[in-house]
Amino acid sequence: MKYLKRAEADPEAEDRKVREAVETMIARIREQGEDAVRSYAREFDGWEGDFVLGPEKKAALIAEVSDSAKEDIRFAHAQVKRFAEAQLLSITEFDIETEPGVRLGQRIVPVASAGCYVPGGRYAHVASAIMSITTARIAGVPFIAAASPPRGKSIAPAVAYAMDLAGADMILEMGGVHGVATMAFGLFGSRPADILVGPGNAYVAEAKRLLFGEVGIDLFAGPTESAIIADDTADPMTVAIDLASQAEHGPDSPVWLFTTSRELAEAVERILPQLANDMPSGDVV
Structure with a gap:
């Protein structure tokens, strides 16, 4: 690897x-x-x-x-x-007598x-x-x-x-x-x-x-951690956008790309800085 x-x-x-x-x-x-x-x-x-x-x-x-x-x-x-x-209506209160003198129920x-x-x-x-x-x-x-x-x-x-x-x-x-x-x-x-x-x-x-x-x-809650697994059929722009959309959450939100295609990896690496330049959070990406 x-x-x-x-x-x-x-x-x-x-x-x-x-x-x-x-x-x-x-x-x-x-x-x-x-x-x-x-x-x-x-x-x-x-x-x-x-x-x-x-x-x-x-x-x-x-x-x-x-x-x-x-x-x-x-x-x-x-x-x-x-x-x-x-959602509130789907949660109901109830009261039942399971045995004589034994009452069980639920209150909201x-x-x-x-x-x-x-x-x-x-x-x-x-x-x-x-x-x-x-x-x-x-x-x-x-x-x-x-x-x-x-x-x-x-x-x-x-x-x-x-x-x-x-x-x-x-x-x-x-x-x-x-x-x-x-x-x-x-x-x-x-x-x-x-x-x-x-x-x-x-x-x-x-x-x-x-x-x-x-x-x-x-x-x-923890930081966002995202990984993409892709082969040579993946679109580099789509992969780059997905990575950037998660990386912008902060410097402690790592993203990874695992790929069998060096060509895809290098294309994504070229695209990401261009995407970052167009984003208000580009310095984080």
Whole structure:
């Protein structure tokens, strides 16, 4: 087997670095509370303002969203909401008497508080806001907090609109480990989350992993890892696009091409830099 290109990073060393950093941050936030969060927000986001998005600022952000973007967000929200409603109806409560005096049953009880994380560092993840907040609202969760990292002086306007439309009770302009910990511990007027949901980078995923047990989480998420196995009949452009679409998730999202055709491998290697130049995340690819 011959390598035309291979990664130099040590994934185990990177994982250890992330874990140690997140452990330190969570321990400090647990001990120092909101003061630690403010410190991390200044350090990582350059943020000095309020964390809770107020009505006036929220209205101003929503006003920045174009009518066409609002229409698209409303359409996506309607699809998720309709499915969530149907899904809820498919789960029924029941109560039966299996033997005289023996009653068994099932009750559907939503958690009291949910924390929804919406990535916003490299991209504004409107879809993440819709999919997490909408389903929690349909499930009947009484309190939903949503957090997204600020981009400059605010979170992305489209994300603010999606969060508001989906039904978030509190919107936090913060991200990363300190955003996850804020929702978990119920800081800045939030309520301690019973469950944390939503995607994020390696630090966000590790924060959720470390907090699991103290709070519920949706899943143990890891970086995207994708491999394509192809022979000489594969189209180089199609293969390159598939690789790039996964590699853009971040520097810790490796992709591989295994092929019996050196000609295909070299063609893909030529095409990928050209694709990257046309992508906003080309530096990552």
